[in-house]
Amino acid sequence: MTIMEDLSLEEKLTILADGAKYDVACTSSGVERKGKQGMTGNTAACGICHSFSADGRCVSLLKILYTNECIYDCKYCVNRKSNDTLRTSFTPEEVCELTMQFYRRNYIEGLFLSSGIRNNPTQTMEEIYIALKMLREEHHFNGYIHVKAIPGADPRVIEMVGYLADRMSTNLELPTAEGLRELAPNKTRQTILTPLRQIQNRIGGGYSGIHRIGMQGGQDLLMKGEDNYTLMERQDNGLMVPPKNRKNFVPAGQSTQMIVGATSENDYQILSVAQALYRQFDLRRVFYSAYIALNDDSDLPAVGTKPPLLREHRLYQADWLLRFYGFEAGELLTEDRPNFNVYLDPKCEWALRHLELFPVEVNQASYAMLLRVPGIGVKSARRIVMARRTVRITFDGLKRIGVVLKRAHYFITCGGKMLYQTKIDEDYITRRILELDHKKNWELDYDITFRQLSLFQDMGMEDVS
Amino acid sequence: MNRVVYLCEDTPDGIFTAIYDAWAAGIPDGQLSIRVEDNYMMEFFTDYVYVQTDLDKAVKVARSVSRKIGHEAYDMMYKASLSCEEEKIDVIYHFLKMGFTYGPTVVTMHTNDTVCRLFELSRTVTNEAHLFREFVRFGESEEGILIARIKPKNQVLSLMAHHFADRFPEEHFVILDETHRMGLFHEKGKKWYLSPLAVDVLERIWTHSQGEKYEDLWRSFFRTIAIRERTNPKCQRNHCALRYRDYMVEFQR
Incomplete structure (x- = not known):
C-alpha cells in the first residue's frame, strides 16, 4: 500500500472520487428543509440532480471517500487491501472547503461521504464525525449529507453521526450471506445488519420506501437462507448522546446497495431480500449495482466481462413495482421462475401471465388495478381516477392523460371496447410488445444475442403443420 | 364581423390585464384572440386593441381566479403565462371560461383539450424552471x-x-x-x-x-x-x- 502524503487537492479529489464512484446511490431526496438565516443551504424532498456524467448517471452529491486506505480485502472492491493503488486521505478542512465551494456555485446538492476502513471501523467513523461536525457547525452547512454507517463501528459513534446526516446507508454488498462469506472475508451479514437495525430503531417506524396503496395487507415475507440477526435493542445507558428531537436523526432514512452479477444469485433472491429490507428495516431505497469486473480473482467474473446493465435495469423496474405499485416479490417471480425475462419489463411480464384479469374497463377498474396495467403509471392512474368523476374516459382522453397506449391497449377497454381488435393471447401480445421494446433493449444492453428469425413466429403467421 | 386581437405585454401582469379587458368587452369566442405584442405579424380583417398593463386589473383577475376556481388553477394559469408558446393566452382565456362554469373541479378534467393544453404549458414551464435550478x-x-x-x-x-x-x-x-x-x-x-x-x-x-x-x-x-x-x-x-x-x-x- 503506497500512502501519499503531499498530494495537491486536485490529485486527492481525483483519487478519492474515483474510489467512490462505484457506489450507485447519489440521490439527495427524502427530506424537505427550509433555509435558515446565517446558514447555507436547504433540501428538497424530491431531490435535485445537478449534472449527468458521461455514463448518464445523475450527479447530485459530492461523492467522495474520506480515505481509500482499507484494512479489508473484499474481492469485488477496487479499494481492497491487496490492490496496488495510490492511497490518500482528505483532512476535515478539505472536505468542508470542497463541499461549501461547490455548493455555493450550485454544482452539488450536498455531500456523500463514504470511506475505506483505516485502522479500525470505529476510528474511521470518528474521523467522518469530525469532518461532518465541522461542516455543520463551523461552516453552517444546511444542505444534504449522505454518509455511510460503517459496519463494526461503535454504535455510539454511529448514533452521533446520525444527528449530523440526512441519510445513512450501509451496503449489503451481496444479496446472500454465502456470497458475502465468499467474497468479503472481513464482513458478515450480521455486522452489516446491526447498524441498519440500530439506525432504524432510532429513527422510529413508518418510513419505509414502500408506498401503501390500500390494496393488500402486507404480510412479512421471511428471507430465505438469511442469517439470524439479533434485534438490537435501543441501549439507554448514560453513555449515549441525549436523545434530541427525533426528526433530526437521519431524517431522509436509510438506503443500501447490492452488487448484481458478481455471484450466482437469481433475481428472485435479490428481490426477496430487497422486499424484506423495505418491510423489516424500513429502508427508503435499495440500490442495485451491475458488477463491473475490475479485479482479477478466480471467484469473480473475468476482468472485462460486460456489466449486466439490462438485468440491473429490470431489477430497478421491479423495485419500483414493489414500492409504488403494490406488487410483492412473490407475484413477480417464483422459485420455479426465478429470473426476469430481460426482453420484457417486469410489469408486462406479470400482466402477460395473468391475462385472465384483462382487459380491464378504465372507467370502472379500481386504482390498484389500474396501476397494474402496463403503460399506466402512478401519475396517469391518479389522473384517470380524478377525471372519470366528471366524464367518461375515451381512448382519446387517455392519450391526453399521458397513458402509453401502444403498450396499454392490449389490456384495457374504454366504454366496453378495446382500441383495436386484439387476440387476448399470451404469445400474440408478447410478440407485439417485444417489437415495441426491441430497439430500446438493444440500446440498453447491446451485448445480447438475437434469436434466429422465424417466419412463423416473427411474421405473425400461424403454424400450419 | 372582423376578428379582434388583443395585444399585450409579455408578463403575467400584462396578460392578466388583457384577459380582464377582453372579458369585459364580451367578444364572442370565435372572434377573439389575445396575443403578446412583440413579434406579432399583422393580419387583414382584424381589429387590434393594444392593452395598457394595469396592476389593479391584473390583481383582480388573480384574486377572483384563486377564489372561484382555486389555487391550483391559479398556479397553473400563472405558470402557463410564463410560457414561450404563442397561443398561451387563448388557452388561459378558454380555461378560465370553463373554470368559472365548473368551479375548482376543472383542474381534474384531464381529458378536456383546453385543460390538457393548459396543463402541458404549465408543466413545460415548471420542468424548465426545475432543470435550471x-x-x-x-x-x-x-x-x-x-x-x-x-x-x-x-x-x-x-x-x-x-x-x-x-x-x-x-x-x-x-x-x-x-x-x-x-x-x-x-x-x-x-x-x-x-x-x-x-x-x-x-x-x-x-x-x-x-x-x-x-x-x-x-x-x-x-x-x-x-x-x-x-x-x-x-x-x-x-x-x-x-x-x-x-x-x-x-x-x-
Missing part, C-alpha cells in the same frame, strides 16, 4: 457576488427565485436571463427582485465573473465520477440536453 452555475466576482447566466425558452426566473433566496440567504447573487433580458437580484438579508436589463448592462454584469480553481476542481471531479464501462452519451443527453450546457462549467473546454 439543477443546471445553473454560479461564478464569483471579485466582490464575492455569485453570478449566473441562463438561456431559457420560458420566463423561468420568478420560479427559480424563491429556491435560491431560501438556499443562499447569506449571499449576494444575480441570475441573468439572456433570452428575456431579465435579471434576478438578491442582496444578502433582503428580498429578491426581477429587473429588465439592457443588453450592454447584462453583458457588463456577466463579464465581472471569473474562472477560478474550484471550476477546475469541479471539472476533474466530473470527469472522474463517470464509470468508463458504462459510458452512455445518449442517456446523458436525455437527462441534460445540449441546450442547457451553454454555461455549465463541466461542459466547457
